[in-house]
Amino acid sequence: MSGPSDYQPSNPALQWIERRLPILGLMHSSFVVYPTPRNLNYWWTFGAILSFMLGMQILTGVILAMHYTPHADLAFKSVELLVRDVNYGWLLRNMHACGASMFFFAVYVHMLRGLYYGSYKEPREVLWILGVIIYLLMMATGFMGYVLPWGQMSFWGATVITNLFSAIPYVGESIVTLLWGGYSVGNPTLNRFFSLHYLLPFLIAGVVVLHVWALHVAGQNNPDGVEPKTEKDTVPFTPHATIKDGFGVACFMLLYAWFIFYMPNYLGDADNYIPANPGVTPPHIVPEWYYLPFYAILRSIPNKLAGVIGMFSAIIILCFLPWLDAARTKSSKYRPLAKQFFWIFVAVCILLGYLGAQPPEGIYVIAGRVLTFCYFAYFLIVLPLLSRIEKPRPVPNSISDAVLAKTGSRSTPMVSSAIVLALAGALFAGSADSARANEGSDKPPGNKWSFAGPFGKYDRGALQRGLKVYKEVCANCHGLSYVAFRNLAEAGGPGYSVAQAAAFASDYKVKDGPNDAGDMFERAGRPADYFPSPFPNEQAARAANGGAAPPDLSLITKARSYGRGFPMFIVDFFTQYQEQGPDYVSALLQGFEDKAPEGVTIPEGSYYNKYFPGHAIKMPKPLSDGQVTYDDGSPTTIAQYSKDVTTFLMWTAEPHMEARKRLGFQVFIFLIIFAGLMYFTKKKVWADSH
Amino acid sequence: MNPDASTIAAGAPIEVDLSPVAEGQDIKVFWRGKPIYISHRTKKQIDEARAVNVASLPDPQSDEARVKSGHEQWLVVIGICTHLGCIPIAHEGNYDGFFCPCHGSQYDSSGRIRQGPAPANLPVPPYQFVSDTKIQIG
Structure with missing residues (x-):
């Protein structure tokens, strides 16, 4: 991509191809001999990291699409069964879901790097604008991908985002109908989103090719912002940049694997484990963390149309950056004022992200308005003004001068900025978490779970006892429809033999048919059957239980959560705490009190529960001491029942958790060794160039 | 990309x-x-809805224009917040009407926007009374 190559393959077969299609020469000139500035720092490896993530998303996405059903009635179930039954389906899904977050994390670092070092300035304007286009395509792809599992947040996120277009005067409503393919978000919407979600990544890949092309024409920017002048200023792409990027990718994979294997739901929302329900809006609709700053801008403007315009212009304004910032000096390294304002801008974005996850009331609204003003002021006031009044420090004559001056005195700013960014990531990531429901309720007490932590395993005894409690108590009202009897005999489960699972299944009556006469009939359960639900449909369940349908318990420990608040969600990232669901379920089972406290009125037909949001629950106290007999001598108390049944329900929600954590450990050992080897290879390759 | 024939027929x-x-x-x-709320309003709710100075509303519309005369006790509205499409909760908020949990819009007992970011009143779907106790929506 940088002029004609003099590359000549030695193999005659390759020579034959090269004469007809000079693709090898293109590769050679673009990725082998291509000169890269020798002073690039590790922020420049994020380009390679992003390419890696795009490849990863396409690869896992294509395989996931082989198992996914894009239909409003089946999508949620197909995702759940994919995770349970497809070989390494849980791994694929975690890689794809966490991969989206990692992709955005990397793109934000990449964009901020461009902002800090002035990578958008002449002659790289087109390169920068192509980048903004990629970012817009990524946002569309990410949003549509989030809709596909068809959980509550998927559905309501789709409703809120598509309704943004209804703000457009005159044609808005027709555009929204066109997006929906119906009168509301429904099956046609899901179908077209699936189609577009499959298409857009390939468009991204196409624009990425243009982006790399433009990069290789203009050449890379560098931390000192002076263009390479002589051969001494550059090093060949291979092996120097290749190995450095390889090391960067390896380190990034460590972070990625941390999420995949240990915190797969940390960045998600518990509500998305509840199937979509057009009749119930979740108490807080929160987009994925990477959209939160723009969501905050949308909400802080009190007029609907102005809010939508504000949100979109917050992104579009980036296209005009090359002309808004007219300063001749590229790198903020040599711009004392721009450097400070840059970090203030980063803080503004992080705080906007935090506000985007908070309920839109009181102080949050005012803070949101102030920060929205700051966001736009950075582009429209600060940068144009700075380019006129700022007196930059002198830039070095050439890159080699800068490299020579650098050796010896080492910079602390890089360390501090790394810390700020790490904090940013954590704060950002967790801010979605803090918005989850359960306001005005007591926080459930923490428990010691056998399955917590990086080496957690299910307690087999607790699983077996929990199954008994479920069967004798919960099963009267609650289904367990994603769990099959055969699962009871699978590795990482309650540890029954195949024969025991078959015997357990044969106790159940399962509806089958139609037979040759066309009638439905009942037969004994088989291992392949799923736990039968106590009610034939949701309406029957609702009618039999005073208007509140008892939820299916298969996913309940993942579908319930409570806000951890700041700063606990940051601590949770490091301690791998993710047992909000089990803590809540277990607390709920023990939180019934006969008399509501002073000042709380409980409506007729409801019961007081200390931990239930709003405190009035329709389920009567389900457990009492001695209700279920245990054969192994465990105490027959409510506390023990709750603990056992919660452990069991954690297993039903995630039957492959043990495999996940075990594989995670192996992957970590591998990645640490791999990253270490890459580091020393990189040191060796670069030994002469520093 | 517009709704197909079966979707239209189902509507x-x-x-x-x-x-x-x-x-x-x-x-x-x-x-x-779409969820349609059909409220059997109390005398108090009707009086509240009619006591308001119409000109002071963000989206001025009288209560009389939003219900069928002779059936003032029945309010029929599309329960979709005109802000971003969430479903407001009935009998909540400061105006004896609807409260949207997403972004805090509040509607009164006539479904008119009173407070919050929503730009318009809850729309009234096309409907007529077939008999005194039966309506046809659509």
Whole structure:
């Protein structure tokens, strides 16, 4: 991509191809001999990291699409069964879901790097604008991908985002109908989103090719912002940049694997484990963390149309950056004022992200308005003004001068900025978490779970006892429809033999048919059957239980959560705490009190529960001491029942958790060794160039 | 990309029997995938809705224009917040009407926007009374 190559393959077969299609020469000139500035720092490896993530998303996405059903009635179930039954389906899904977050994390670092070092300035304007286009395509792809599992947040996120277009005067409503393919978000919407979600990544890949092309024409920017002048200023792409990027990718994979294997739901929302329900809006609709700053801008403007315009212009304004910032000096390294304002801008974005996850009331609204003003002021006031009044420090004559001056005195700013960014990531990531429901309720007490932590395993005894409690108590009202009897005999489960699972299944009556006469009939359960639900449909369940349908318990420990608040969600990232669901379920089972406290009125037909949001629950106290007999001598108390049944329900929600954590450990050992080897290879390759 | 024929056919008018809805109660039915609130308003709610100075509302519309004359106790509105499409909760908020949990819009007992970011009143779907206790929506 940088002029004609003099590359000549030695193999005659390759020579034959090269004469007809000079693709090898293109590769050679673009990725082998291509000169890269020798002073690039590790922020420049994020380009390679992003390419890696795009490849990863396409690869896992294509395989996931082989198992996914894009239909409003089946999508949620197909995702759940994919995770349970497809070989390494849980791994694929975690890689794809966490991969989206990692992709955005990397793109934000990449964009901020461009902002800090002035990578958008002449002659790289087109390169920068192509980048903004990629970012817009990524946002569309990410949003549509989030809709596909068809959980509550998927559905309501789709409703809120598509309704943004209804703000457009005159044609808005027709555009929204066109997006929906119906009168509301429904099956046609899901179908077209699936189609577009499959298409857009390939468009991204196409624009990425243009982006790399433009990069290789203009050449890379560098931390000192002076263009390479002589051969001494550059090093060949291979092996120097290749190995450095390889090391960067390896380190990034460590972070990625941390999420995949240990915190797969940390960045998600518990509500998305509840199937979509057009009749119930979740108490807080929160987009994925990477959209939160723009969501905050949308909400802080009190007029609907102005809010939508504000949100979109917050992104579009980036296209005009090359002309808004007219300063001749590229790198903020040599711009004392721009450097400070840059970090203030980063803080503004992080705080906007935090506000985007908070309920839109009181102080949050005012803070949101102030920060929205700051966001736009950075582009429209600060940068144009700075380019006129700022007196930059002198830039070095050439890159080699800068490299020579650098050796010896080492910079602390890089360390501090790394810390700020790490904090940013954590704060950002967790801010979605803090918005989850359960306001005005007591926080459930923490428990010691056998399955917590990086080496957690299910307690087999607790699983077996929990199954008994479920069967004798919960099963009267609650289904367990994603769990099959055969699962009871699978590795990482309650540890029954195949024969025991078959015997357990044969106790159940399962509806089958139609037979040759066309009638439905009942037969004994088989291992392949799923736990039968106590009610034939949701309406029957609702009618039999005073208007509140008892939820299916298969996913309940993942579908319930409570806000951890700041700063606990940051601590949770490091301690791998993710047992909000089990803590809540277990607390709920023990939180019934006969008399509501002073000042709380409980409506007729409801019961007081200390931990239930709003405190009035329709389920009567389900457990009492001695209700279920245990054969192994465990105490027959409510506390023990709750603990056992919660452990069991954690297993039903995630039957492959043990495999996940075990594989995670192996992957970590591998990645640490791999990253270490890459580091020393990189040191060796670069030994002469520093 | 517009709705296909089967989607349009499924959006045909529906009839709703109002006799089981007691005063002060409301029901939610779905029409074209949209929730429709049918409220049997109390005298107090009707009086509140009519006592307001219409000109002072963000989206001025009188209560009389939003219900069928002779059936003032029945309010029929599409239960979709005009801000970003969430479903407001009935009998909540400061105006004896609807409260949207997403972004805090509040509607009064006539479904008119009173407070919050929503730009317009809850829309009234096309409907007519087939008999005193039955309406046809659509």
